[in-house]
Amino acid sequence: MSKAxxxxxxxxxxxxxxxxxxxxxxxxEVWHLDEGIVDLTEEPPEGIxxxxxxxxxxxxxxxxxxxxxESVLAWLEQYGRTVLNGSRALRLEVSKVNxxxxxxxxxxxTPDTIAVVGREQIIKAAEKLDKPSFITKHNRAGKGLGVxxxxxxxALKQYVHSDDFELPVDGITxxxxxxxxxxxxxxxxxxxxxxxxxxxxVDTSEGFELCPADACQIDDLFCPVGEEVExxxxxxxxxxxxxxxxxxxxxYFLAKNDIAVAGIEFIKDAAGEIYVYDINTNTNYNADAxxxxxxxxxxxxxxxxxxxxxxxxxxxxx
Numbered sequence: 001m002s003k004a005x006x007x008x009x010x011x012x013x014x015x016x017x018x019x020x021x022x023x024x025x026x027x028x029e030v031w032h033l034d035e036g037i038v039d040l041t042e043e044p045p046e047g048i049x050x051x052x053x054x055x056x057x058x059x060x061x062x063x064x065x066x067x068x069x070e071s072v073l074a075w076l077e078q079y080g081r082t083v084l085n086g087s088r089a090l091r092l093e094v095s096k097v098n099x100x101x102x103x104x105x106x107x108x109x110t111p112d113t114i115a116v117v118g119r120e121q122i123i124k125a126a127e128k129l130d131k132p133s134f135i136t137k138h139n140r141a142g143k144g145l146g147v148x149x150x151x152x153x154x155a156l157k158q159y160v161h162s163d164d165f166e167l168p169v170d171g172i173t174x175x176x177x178x179x180x181x182x183x184x185x186x187x188x189x190x191x192x193x194x195x196x197x198x199x200x201x202v203d204t205s206e207g208f209e210l211c212p213a214d215a216c217q218i219d220d221l222f223c224p225v226g227e228e229v230e231x232x233x234x235x236x237x238x239x240x241x242x243x244x245x246x247x248x249x250x251x252y253f254l255a256k257n258d259i260a261v262a263g264i265e266f267i268k269d270a271a272g273e274i275y276v277y278d279i280n281t282n283t284n285y286n287a288d289a290x291x292x293x294x295x296x297x298x299x300x301x302x303x304x305x306x307x308x309x310x311x312x313x314x315x316x317x318x
Contacts, residue, residue: 002313004028004305007051007072009065013284014052020302026309031072034062038071048308049076050084050261052282055094056142058169066094066140082312084260084305085281092257093281094140096174103276106253111275112177115139119160125175126156133180139172142280149178179267179275186267187238189247190283190297193261193304194254198295199241200286202265203234235286237293246274261301 004026008014014030021028033053051073057065073087085093092098100110114125126134136156138146146166150156159165184205190197250264263283266276285297 001027002309003045003047004309005031005045005047005049007031007033007049007053007069008282009034009057009062009069010054010060013054013282016285016298017052017301020296020298021305023299024302024306026302026306028305033068033072034065036068036072038068038075040075044076044079044081046081046313048082048084048305048312049073050305051086051090052261053090053093054142054282055140056145058140059143059145063169066090082308084308086258088257089259089262089281092259092279095170096137096139096141096278097172099279102257103253103279106249106256108249108253108276109274111179111277114175116173116175117171119165122160122173122175123153123157126150126153129175129177131177133178135176135178137174137176138166138168138170139174140168140170142282146173176277179269179277181267182270186265188263188265188280189241189250190285191251191254191259191262191264192297192300194251194259196247196251197297197300198293199238199243200289201236201238203232206234233288233292235289237289237295239293243274250276260304 004021006014006017006028008030009032011032018028018030029047034057051069053066053069055066057063070087070090073083073090076083077086092102096113097115100113103110112129112131114129116122116125122136133149133151135150136146136148136159137144141147146168148159150159181204184203186202186204187199188202189199246266254260254262259279259281261281261283263280264276265278265280266274268274283297290296
């Protein structure tokens with residue numbers, strides 16, 4: 001029986017999708033790729049394969065999950081299986097350098113960035129960037145890994161030579177100009193089947209932990225003196241989102257890079273200039289924001305997988 005196969009390394013993020021697949025009676029199988037065997041002497045099973053491997057897998061103890069997934073995807077693609085978010089998407093997921101070069105090739109503006117290996121080289125790169133404010137971040141990241149904001153080279157030197165310095169899992173640190181939003185938020189556009197679904201505004205006033213998954217949400221603010229504070233949701237779907245040129249550019253970019261499912265983040269500066277700075281191909285969704293809006297990313301994804309399976313194999317067998 002043909003199935004939809006979901007390749008991943010995080011059960012907490014994947015259970016929301018499998019629940020939707022069950023609601024729609026879509027036959028599926030989950031491949032957890034923290035460990036495993038890739039037998040190149042055998043053919044893969046029939047079905048469609050959707051990869052939601054994460055760049056931040058190493059933070060959950062799954063250090064080599066992306067490398068294993070890359071092997072699995074190569075095997076699937078060799079045999080001509082239908083793969084959604086395949087090898088090209090994974091290469092972008094695990095490297096912001098790959099993301100930025102691909103975006104720039106498609107005429108999409110990104111922040112000025114320098115990639116660095118070595119602590120002293122980080123300082124030299126910041127001096128070369130020559131921006132009044134700049135950030136560090138990890139090349140293979142997710143969840144805001146390694147993101148630190150600096151307003152001087154001296155502050156960077158103290159951080160780089162301290163015990164607080166975070167060594168990236170692939171050794172590559174990025175030095176990037178700081179794009180300041182006048183209202184302290186970024187926008188994340190969600191795409192399923194390569195098409196725009198909705199945009200969500202993410203409050204950045206409390207820092208750079210921007211993963212919308214329920215398991216990653218920051219707790220509500222707590223006032224130590226007992227005063228009530230107005231609740232301000234960190235994630236809000238933007239009603240009447242109106243950036244048609246950007247959406248057209250991003251949909252074209254996704255098609256050109258064989259990416260079916262993605263969350264793409266951008267920031268707008270005080271002059272209204274848009275900078276795209278992150279592509280998430282293992283995209284997650286925030287339940288509260290979706291409930292308030294009435295559109296559900298995992299449901300849209302499950303519908304997309306169902307249609308894809310029906311198209312490939314005529315009938316979905318329940």
